[in-house]
Structure formats: structure tokens, C-alpha cells
Amino acid sequence: MKSGSLKLTILLLAALGAGLHGCAANPVTGEQDLSLMSEEREIALGKKNHPEIVKQYGVYDDPELQAYVDRIGQRLVKQSHRSNLTYTFTVLDTPEVNAFALPGGYIYITRGIMAYMNSEAELAAVLGHELGHVTARHGVQQYSKAMATTLGMTLATIFVPELRTDVSQQLMNILGSAMLSGYGREDELEADRLGAEYLARTSYEPKAMIDVIGILKNQEEFEKERAEKEGREPRVYHGVFASHPSADTRLQQVVAAANKYKRNGSKPGHINRESYLTQLDGVVFGDSVNQGIRRGNAFYHDGLNFSLTFPKGWQLSNEPKALSAISPGRDAAMEVRLVELKKDEKLTAKQVMTSKLKLGKLEQEGSVPGSRLPNHSAIARIATPFGRRNARVSVVLYKDRVYAFFGATKTDELLKQTDPMFLKVTASMHGLTARERKWAKGLRIDIVKVGRDTSFKALARKSPIPNYPERLLRLINDKYPDGELKAGEAVKIIH
Structure with missing residues (x-):
């Protein structure tokens, strides 16, 4: 026996000795899989990490x-291989184009990805794909593979350990890579197959799985092109398309195979375009007003009444707990976050640095x-x-709140060059002007029926979308790259 195999065997025996399961029947295939986690443990870990996902997004x-x-998701669950689990479906408040699942029945979809869907069947396809990962x-x-080979990953590093939000822990450390970049081609294809089967069993059109992949593949190509122009990393969804294009032969085969599960024979399944668009009418598009609005290199927060300006070309990322920015060369970064004080606690900016940030x-x-x-x-x-390493840290007191600014670079030499810019960003903090307050209002999806002569070019001219409005309107209406509108057609516009 090879030494690597011997080490793995010892690890598995140790795990079994600790009361963990070494193998278990796969609910879908019935075959024995390596499993160091019982179903009870799977449910418990999903339940434990669900609040962290909610806190993050x-x-x-x-x-x-x-x-x-939830209604669409539960309909799919009833036709799944693990309908015995209790499932929780959650729409996350983020513009990110994403959907993912935790073990144990916790499935998430972002309002960002929902903006690109155009029917209930397409929504069901995304949910069905993630349900397939769970089943x-x-x-x-x-x-189990990661535990057996002692592999793991760290999801994120933030500036001050004392302010760290515990998002990962054991399960998230290991599953984070899969959630962000997919489970690999074979698992993703299996999730597509299962999702298509659940669509057919629930009377939705299985081909919606392929339609979704085509839509999101277009979004991925547009995002990559845009990211290259803006000098940043692209933000793309891992799941139903990253591992294969919509024309993939195997994908076409597994979706076609799902037709045998249809309840209405050879008739097309339900699409339900109008009912989906009705639900989408009025949904926030892009950044949330509650979390602040990014426009170019500026940031506006209506609720907290402030504005910040970052250097041109920097990529801004807005999370519930922090606003971060990274340089085009990814060799300098900033982070801005609120510092929590106890009720009636009065501290100077310097006292916050020493007693709260513990510098x-x-x-x-x-x-x-x-x-x-005051700062x-x-x-x-x-x-x-x-x-x-050494970094620029600033504390600003504004309207009974305390803000901490962190600026760091790859090298101390670069810090000397970049430090004036860090200070300039901090100094840019000010109350919103009347004009900025208008910019701080979020965008929403509006469903309208177009006239005979309406074009995307005409809609784009009236759109508040700052960059690439015509292309983005085509994308969210599944008319990319050069499709046109039909008279009386219901379309999504942004207002």
C-alpha cells in the first residue's frame, strides 16, 4: 500500500473512531459515497451557518x-430525492449575480440574479440546480474530501482582528470555494440534470435550464469585458453555466432526458413569464439604499447622510459591515466601517483607536x-x-457615529506613495448635498409594455443606468446582444 493511501486510511479510521460516518448511500444514486458527516450533522451545520449568511448579505x-x-422552491422539494428535509429558501439583498446552497436544506438566491431571469420556469431552474446540490x-x-485530506481555505482577511465577523468557521472554510466557484464540472452537470428532472416533475419546462445558462453566459461575457475595461476582477456566478456552455452536448442530453418525467407527455411545460415579471416589478436593482449606493468612484449613503470619493479606477465593494476599495493593480486597498460604541459612551477619535480598535x-x-x-x-x-504590516488608520466622528478608515499596501515603500491618497479619501467624507441625495436613491425594476416604435436605444437614453445602459437593458430582457422589442411586449426598465 502506498504511503498516501495508508495516511488516508488512518485518517478515515480515526474519523470513524470519533463517531463520524465513513460511507453513506447517496440519496440520488443509491451508491456508497465517502461521507464523514451524518445527515443530522449536515442539518446542524447548515442551521448553524445560516445566520452568518444572512448577516453577511x-x-x-x-x-x-x-x-x-419559497413557494416555487417547496414545489420543487416535493419532487426531489430528499423531500424529508426541511428547506429554507431565502432571497438575499445583494446585487451580486449568485445562488448557492448550504448542506441540510438552506438555499439562497440573490435579487441580483433574479433581475436577469424572465420567467418563473427560469427561477425554478436556478432553485432546482441548487436543490440538486443538496439532494x-x-x-x-x-x-468529507477536504477533511480526509486536511484541505481547506480561508474566505477572507479583514484589517482588524478585533472587528472580525465570523462568517466562515469550519464548514464555511471548506465549502467556501465551492459556493463561490462551483463544485466542479461533474457535480455541476449532475445538479443541472437533477434540476431539470425536478422542473419536469413539477410541470415546468425543463429547457428553462438551458435558457438560464444562455442568459447567464451572456451576463458573464459582458461582465468580463466590462471588468477588463474598468481594471478589476469580474464578478460572475459559479453555478449553472460556469462549467459548460448552453450548447454543451452532455448538458443538452441530460436536460432532454428529463422530458420523460413530464406529467403532460410531449406538451411544453409551464413558463409563467407574466407571473414572474409581476413579482419582479419594483424590486431594487443594483446597490441597496439601506447599504449605500456606488456610482463610479463615489459612494453615497442616504440613511447615514454622507458621501465619499475614491480614486478613479478603484473597485468598490459594498458589504453590510464594510465598504472596501482596491486599486487597479490590486496592490493597495481601503476599508471603511462603523465602530460600535456602547450607549452613551463618549470617546475621542484617538480613544477609539486605542480602546476600540486596540491598536x-x-x-x-x-x-x-x-x-x-473631528478625527x-x-x-x-x-x-x-x-x-x-504598517497601514494608515483614521477615525472620523460624524453625526453621533464613529467611522474607521484603513488603508494598506503590499509594501511599506508603496505605503509612502499611497498614503496621501488614503488621507484624501478620508477627508472627502461630508454630508450629502441636494444633488448627491438624488444620486443616493436606489434604482428599481419597472415592468412596462412597449409601443410599436420603442427600441432599446430609446429606452437607454432615458435610463438612469450610468454605464452601458443599452447593453444592460438587453441583458436583463434576454435580448443580448442585438435582439429588438415587439409591440405590446412586457419588458424590464430601470428607474
């Missing part, structure tokens, strides 16, 4: 839409040049995305 505040998605226990298999030795202390707000700034050695 936020739940979209639309009970009617949440109920609609086939792909997450559990990923976990050690401070160098080059002073006020932020050009800032009209304190210094160079301190902290944990950054580039490792532990």
Missing part, C-alpha cells in the same frame, strides 16, 4: 417576493488634512489583506 425586505420564491450531497462530499504603537499621529470633521489619524501595524 442581508435578507431582501419584500415578504411577498420571499413567499413567492446529491455535493457539499457533504466536498466537506498598539501609533506613529505619524495627527489630524486628517482637509477634513472638517485622528496614525500609522499602525495591523493585519491587512497583504499580511501584517
